[in-house]
Amino acid sequence: MSSGTSAPRTVRRVDWRAVAAGLAAPVLALVIAILVTSLVLVVASDPVGKVWETLLLVDATDAQRSRAVVNMLNSATTYYFAALAVAVGFRMNLFNIGVEGQYRLAAFCAAYIGAAVSLPAPLHVALIVVVAMAVGAMWAGVAALLKATRGVSEVISTIMLNSIATALVAFLLRKAAGDQGSSLNLSTDQLPASGRVPGIELGFLDTPIRVYGLVVLAAVAGLLYWLLLERTRFGFDLRATGMSESAAVASGVNVKKMVVAAMLISGAVAGLVGIPALVGEDPYAYTLTFQSGLGFTGIAIALLGRNSPIGIAIGALLWAYLDVAANRLQIQAGVSNEIVTIMQGTIVLSVVVAYELVRRYRVVSEQRRVAAAEPLAAGGGPVGGGGPSGGTGTAQGVPA
């Protein structure tokens, strides 16, 4: 983007200390998680070495590894949307606990409407995506309105809306299934071929399963998230509100409007959580066994990725990797795969603590840096002794 002439101005020295500080927290958290998990295994007298071997796919065949990679990418795509949705709220101190309900209702409605219409392929998929986003936003909008007009905590209202959404989807699913589904496996009608998105085949991998086509949408969503938050006025208002509501108000932000806007965006992104699987995987329908619990995973990954689009991507991949690797634990190592849940929980807890430690360290070290630079900044000499009108307004010698 930047032209040749302006490039030198935009080049900034990479602050390696900042990079190191940024990496320190997640690495530290991972190490702690590994230690705690190993400790649990030792206490339970399970084979520690074998567990790590299995988790690291040391003993897996090429086909198993390839399969794991694709499954990981697919899970991570889903997790990415969930974590982005949560992160939008987090950036302004809003806790959207309701991603769970939002995506389930959205996926159901998108599946139902997607199966009921027939359109040319790209439009059909677009319609499904738009419906999902609209329904997710609407469901989050209920919590947003309650907060903006009546001051109801979004934590409470979204938790309650989760329960309502679960019941509502169960109720509607029975209606939608009509008499074609057995009571054991209720389902919406299958999406017609025009509403499906073909998977991407990774040629170098030895597996028939494919990566969700909508992995591309996840990447686009991450990019838009970054653009919106870091490069627009709206994003600045949103971040300012999250960092200091009182300062945001003084700067002219209408906090109520921002609450509604942020919740709607969060809900719209949440609506996408179920869509990659819906349009990319058999049975191409919303069924009783549609994956649940992703909203809460999203919260954990948003924390892990520190609300940054790249961080969340790495967090989602790590999380998905652990999930996929855990599947083989029971068979290969004879250890319950819940050990991975323990590890995931430990990672999140330690990462939160580690980030806080790093943040404090950063604040203190910045203060030191400023203090150290201060005599330098004043190197141009103390304020000239010209009395009231003296050279206070004139520029001091600025260090090169």
Added chain:
Amino acid sequence: MHAVVGENGAGKSTLMKILYGMQRPDEGTISVEGREVSFSSPADAIGVGVGMVHQHFMLADNLTVLENVVLGAEKLHGIGDKARRRISELSAAYGLDVRPDRLVEDLGVGDRQRVEILKVLYRGARTIILDEPTAVLVPQEVDELFANLRELKAEGLTVVFISHKLDEVLAVADEITVIRRGTTVASVLPGEVDSRRLAELMVGSELPSPETRESTVTDRPVLQVEGMTLHGADGRAQLEDVTLTVHAGEIVGIAGVEGNGQSELVECILGMRAATGTVRLSGEDVSTWSTRRRREAGVAYVPEDRHRQGLLLESPLWENRMLGHQTQRPNARGPLLDRRAARADTARIVQENDVRTPGIDVLASALSGGNQQKLIIGRELSGDPVLLVASHPTRGVDVGAQAHIWESIRQARAAGLAVLLISADLEELIGLSDTLRVILRGRLVCELDPRTATPESLGSAMTGAALPGASEGAGR
């Protein structure tokens, strides 16, 4: 009684934190009553009799004085009658006049401060550190505080007193230590120096004064407030029928004891609270405008609490330069931020305002108070504002920054800026203002001429006492 004076960022607070055990020194020793000690927590400090009264009171409003005093020190005398007796004894012994069963929320600022002192005494302190104790007091209360401190001294206690207000330091201290950039630059006796000399020691240069020179007041009204009334949640009027006009090139000072409606007045003018009455900006009725629209129309705002309202502490300086102006050039082009222009303009502000920082990517929290405030002043005076609403622009700011801020305001005034100045620093108000109004219980009660007003006459007007040379009822 020992006073420590120095600019903000000179290291006073750090020194006090070390003395009170909140921070550990890298080198050096502390001795109390001849014995060398080392503190790893405030509890250690109080253990050897060193107590601290913070600048910002640490009291729970909804508890009584007794409960506040015993909180965290329940082991000493319990929480019942024994504690109450001990409080009464201390109060009587040191002339503090504290009644243990009153609710803290009913107490005035001076009373609260005495409760803080009592809290420290109750814990057995023999050395009391007071961090800028007079910052929140009116002159009459300052006198009372000093009487209390003399009482403490007479009883054999040691008082360490940190202040910016040099006249006060000279009046009460027995010995003065001046620090600058982290080292002691002078130890003087109050008899040897006057306040000018002392301030020069502090900044290492000659002194500014807040006086404005020739009048630049025009007859073009910029801000017109008519009949502004605001009711609080309890139905009591926080502002009542406030009417005032600020002309281009004029500084209107609002004097008042804190909590008499100043914050509310400012927030209503900025549109952060909805009040009845009209607000006009350059003749246009802006009463229904949002805060953002008012700011875009040229209202600059220096908030009273820069940490809460003026800065994003955990953001870099250049993002803070955008705050409050994020919709305007150079910070934004259309809906997008213009980061490059904002960064360049931040560098300009930093340079022109002598903000001492190694760069513009530093977090705002890393700067000292004076440098933070210089950044805010520079930001707010950028982009040709028509009106500046400045609340306590030099509060908690060192003399050097204070001089700079005064000069900036004066220059802007000369260029035709209308300024509404709210301050607790009476000399600043008298020195800078073209017109002085006094606010009392939400009403503008009188108008004084800054050429004839003195801190004493202003002080008594603020507390509602008889007003020499004041025209009564200007606000009605």
